Amino acid sequence: MVAIKAPSSIDHANPLTKSPKAAAAAAAAIPTVDLSSPGAARAVADACRGVGFFRATNHGIPSSLAAALEARAMAFFALPHEDKVDATIAAAARRPFGYGSRSIGSNGDVGWLEYLLLSLGSNSNSSSIPGASSLPPSLRAALEEYTGAVRNASGKVLELMAEGLGMQERCALRRMVDGSEEELVRVNHYPPTKEEDCVAGMTGFGEHTDPQIISLLRSNRTAGLQIKLQGPDAPWVNVAPDPDSLFVNVGDCLQVLTNGRFRSVKHRVVAPEGAQASRLSVIYFGGPAPAQRIAPLPELMREGEQSLYRDFTWGEYKAAAYKTRLGDNRLGPYELRNVADTNPTALITASKEPTAADHCCSNSSSSSAACVVVQPPHVAQVH
Ligand SMILES: C=C1C[C@]23C[C@@]1(O)CC[C@H]2[C@@]12CC[C@H](O)[C@@](C)(C(=O)O1)[C@H]2[C@@H]3C(=O)O
Numbered sequence: 114m115v116a117i118k119a120p121s122s123i124d125h126a127n128p129l130t131k132s133p134k135a136a137a138a139a140a141a142a143i144p145t146v147d148l149s150s151p152g153a154a155r156a157v158a159d160a161c162r163g164v165g166f167f168r169a170t171n172h173g174i175p176s177s178l179a180a181a182l183e184a185r186a187m188a189f190f191a192l193p194h195e196d197k198v199d200a201t202i203a204a205a206a207r208r209p210f211g212y213g214s215r216s217i218g219s220n221g222d223v224g225w226l227e228y229l230l231l232s233l234g235s236n237s238n239s240s241s242i243p244g245a246s247s248l249p250p251s252l253r254a255a256l257e258e259y260t261g262a263v264r265n266a267s268g269k270v271l272e273l274m275a276e277g278l279g280m281q282e283r284c285a286l287r288r289m290v291d292g293s294e295e296e297l298v299r300v301n302h303y304p305p306t307k308e309e310d311c312v313a314g315m316t317g318f319g320e321h322t323d324p325q326i327i328s329l330l331r332s333n334r335t336a337g338l339q340i341k342l343q344g345p346d347a348p349w350v351n352v353a354p355d356p357d358s359l360f361v362n363v364g365d366c367l368q369v370l371t372n373g374r375f376r377s378v379k380h381r382v383v384a385p386e387g388a389q390a391s392r393l394s395v396i397y398f399g400g401p402a403p404a405q406r407i408a409p410l411p412e413l414m415r416e417g418e419q420s421l422y423r424d425f426t427w428g429e430y431k432a433a434a435y436k437t438r439l440g441d442n443r444l445g446p447y448e449l450r451n452v453a454d455t456n457p458t459a460l461i462t463a464s465k466e467p468t469a470a471d472h473c474c475s476n477s478s479s480s481s482a483a484c485v486v487v488q489p490p491h492v493a494q495v496h
């Protein structure tokens with residue numbers, strides 16, 4: 114891999130990276146949810162309202178599947194460049210899919226990584242991944258087995274989210290992703306940066322939010338993932354790698370579907386340095402069907418509550434998103450300013466689930482702004 118020089122985006126001023134105490138506080142800011150526990154639905158919803166990110170344990174993906182995929186993917190990335198390009202010819206016919214190196218998307222973003230990006234195709238009952246046909250058979254098999262399992266885990270998490278939101282239909286969110294033809298898998302490989310490359314502290318994958326509904330990430334033991342806690346001045350925190358867990362991200366569409374109750378999380382990856390091993394991550398992205406209307410779910414709206422967003426379809430959003438740079442605020446153009454004008458950080462938050470008898474601002478004359486609860490930045494407990 115050739116050296117690239119780009120401004121480092123590591124937040125050296127981040128107090129959380131400075132001392133063991135601060136690191137422990139950072140870890141505590143990232144919720145862990147045991148998906149098999151009786152309180153899982155509530156814990157999932159709390160995490161999505163707070164950070165928009167959590168570590169999931171007991172997710173049901175056999176560790177042997179994840180380990181096999183990790184080994185096959187490492188072997189694939191060790192191949193000569195031309196072999197990797199040749200093995201992904203089938204997928205690369207449909208950009209942005211296929212093998213990529215250092216360039217992310219098509220608008221000039223770069224990162225210290227190489228990756229494989231594939232669409233899982235149209236048939237959620239079939240394990241075959243259309244663009245994987247020319248991959249080494251052992252990698253293809255490992256990917257197909259893993260993606261089958263991670264799809265199930267995603268379905269389970271989406272059901273818990275719906276339950277935690279108090280929705281009547283547990284399957285309502287899951288149904289939006291199942292069979293949508295908008296599920297992706299991405300395998301990212303971040304080789305260690307060397308001092309002589311002048312890229313120490315290099316951005317592996319720049320700051321962004323994921324545009325879809327949900328993302329589920331599994332990595333090897335090499336650190337690098339950071340998330341930004343919610344709020345304009347909130348710090349970035351390191352996510353301690355844990356190959357036995359899945360890390361769940363709320364995506365932009367889920368933020369809109371919940372009218373801001375769940376928060377799409379900003380995240381980025383710092384490339385490993387010198388003595389560290391490569392980072393290998395596998396991310397499943399669950400998006401809705403292109404024609405799916407993305408707007409706050411009526412069932413979640415309290416009386417008098419207004420949508421924070423202009424409606425769009427996933428097809429429209431995706432087309433617009435793929436024209437943006439990684440770090441752009443993709444939801445910005447869809448935000449309705451009537452609420453945010455009074456306080457740009459204002460988002461409606463539910464401290465309890467809405468019920469038929471739940472009248473927000475019952476003593477006010479239907480002013481929507483008065484229904485807004487300003488969410489304080491989640492920084493106090495981690496400083
Ligand atoms: C710079 C870009 C890469 C990206 C498409 C985009 O124009 C903006 C969103 C990016 C992102 C982030 C999450 C996923 O990794 C991804 C596959 C996605 O759906 O949106 C990437 C896109 C990509 O790598 O093409």
Ligand SMILES: O=C(O)CCC(=O)C(=O)O
Pocket residue numbers: 299301318323330332338380381382394396
């Ligand atoms: O590779 C990682 O750890 C995260 C990458 C990521 O956020 C993405 O691919 O969207």
Ligand SMILES: [Fe+2]
Pocket residue numbers: 321322323328380
């Ligand atoms: Fe991401």
